[in-house]
Amino acid sequence: MPADLAVIGLGPFGLPLAQAAVAAGISTLGYRTGPEPGSLSPAELRRMLSGGFRHATGPAELGRVRTAVICAPTPRAADGALDLSQVEAAARTLAERMRPHTTVILESPVHPGTTENFLRPLLEAGSGLVAGRDFHLAYSPNRVDPGNREFTPGNTPKVIGGLTPACTESAAAFYGRLTDKVVRARGLREAETVQLLETNVRHVNIALVNEMAVLCHDLGVDLWDVIRCAETKPFGFQAFRPGPGVGGHAVPQNLTGGTGRSLRLVELAEQVNSQMPRYVVQRAAALLNEHGKSARGARVLLLGVTYKPDLADQQGTPAREIAVRLTELGAAVSYHDPHVPSWSVLDRPVPRVDSLYEAAADADLTILLQHHRTYDLQGLSVKAQLLLDTRGTTPTGAAHRL
Template identity: 90%
Template sequence: MPADLAVIGLGHLGLPLAQAAVAAGISTLGYRTGPEAGSLTAAELRRMLARGFRPTTNPAELGRVRTAVICAPTPRGADGAPDLAQVKAAARTLAGRLRPHTTVILESPVPPGTTEEFLRPLLEAGSGLRAGRDFHLACSPSRVDPGNRDFGAANTPKVIGGLTPACTESAAAFYGRLTDKVVRARGPREAETVQVLETNYRQVNIALVNEMAVLCHDLGVDLWDVIRCAETKPFGFQAFRPGPGVGGHAVPQDLTGPTGRGLRMVELAQQVNSRMPQYVVQRAAALLNEHGKSARGARVLLLGVTYKPDLADLQGSPAHEIALRLMELGASVSYHDPLVPSWSVLDRPIPRADSLYEAVAGADLTILLQQHRTYDLQGLSVKAQLLLDTRGAAPTGAAHRL
């Protein structure tokens, strides 16, 4: 049965797109590109299937759609740059079935120039068709924010940059069925660079506030009170908050190329943020020492090991490095997370606390790494012998803050 849309890649980008499409009444195929894991619940997937979503492993079905959106993941490679291997595989699979007049859109996070210089040749070579003449080609960077209850597909504008004006309009016509607002970029490179800017904006501002956290601790200043006051400014300031590190799927890019001219600020921000897990461990060891205990042999409980609150996603979570460094100091590490039934670090299973309050009471130190809604920080702080709050979530005075 033909479908209006094929979503190629069913990970954290593709599944939300497919979910929004079927909710809008668009018949949708889902084609998996690898061992992907999305963040939809079993109930959400059942609703999608009931509305006509069809997962498939048959690449021949990709030749029967009007629009194909590539949402293959691009994890960071060994050199720190996005790995385009799954995008390449998706393009080759699609190219062999590509029909004239199909609209192909790239949503995967990629460096500027990828749509024209990497994706286009693969599609043209495999199909014998010409982009911009025989089929439409565009880039529309994903703006998925898993777990965000305020902004979803309908009220998040979509940026679109097509190879030609006709390509842009074809992609805009598709996304116009999903979102209230479509923003047209001058071309694919501009659209790709939008995502680079948005991702790096987050990285740089988190780095700034993480450095402020270290500085304010040394000065004896309450950073969270500083942020509370600063965010009352109605212009020129957006509040970011510190944490134990930066997780998630977005890969910061400094875009260093043949000229050697990269984004120095982004490189520095990555260095700052990558040091935060070690800083958390240093603070933990110092707290234990101040209370007459050594990190070696200490019972340390980690609360919340996902990269984002209320989301069962461990991608890039700083909890992994924190647990590893604590174990290297000789600490006995356990964890609690309502969304993570089992967890391992370097193939070593980490014990999971079944009874939260008993575990908190029995730990020499409890470290809040992620603020899930189910955590009652007031109650937990009463039970804890020592509580290090890396999220500023506990009531003032109830815990040691980052």
């Protein structure tokens, strides 16, 4: 049975798109590009299946769709560049079966120029079709914010940039079925650079407040009170908050592919953010020492090991490095997370505690890494012998803040 849409890649980028498409009444086919962390609850899966979603039984089905959106992950490779291997595999699989008049859209995070210089040749060589003449080619930055209940695909504006004006309009017509507002970029590279700018703005601003957190601790200043006051300014200020590190699937991009140039501010932001797990461990060791305890042999409980609150996603979570560094200091590390039933670091399982309050009372130090809504921070602050809050969410004076 033909589908209107094929979502190629059902991880954190593709799965929300597939859900939004089904909710909009679009017959949707899902095609996996490899092991992907995206997951659905049984209730969500039932809703999608009843709404017209189905998993592809084979690549041949990709040749019977009107629109194909590639949402394959692009993690950072060992050399720091984006790994496009899954995008390449998706393109080759699609190209072998693609029919004329198909609209192909890339949503994976990529460097500017990737859609035209990397994806286009793969599609044309594999299909024998010409982009802009025989099929439409476009790019749209992925703006998924996992767990955000206020901004969904339906009310988040979608940026579109096509190889030709006709390509832009074809992609805009598709996304117009999903969202209230479509924004047309001048072309492919402009749309790709929107994604680069949006991702880097997040990382640069988090780096700024992370540096402020270190400075304010040295000065004896309550940074969270500073942010509370600063965000009352009705213009020129957007509040970002510090934390133990930056996780997520969209990595900062400081190399503007093909130009030989790097974004120095983004590079510096990466350095700042990458130092935060080490800083958390330094603060933890200092707190233990101030209370007459050594990190060696200390019982340390980590609360929340995911990269975002109320989600099970562990992509890029700083909790891993923090656990490794604490273990290297000789601490006995355990964890609690209502969304993570088991957790391993360096291929070794980390003990999971079941009784949260008893574990906090028994631990020499409890570190809040992620504030899941199920955590009663007031109660935890009473039970814990020593509590380090890296998110600034405990009541004032109830814990040591980052």
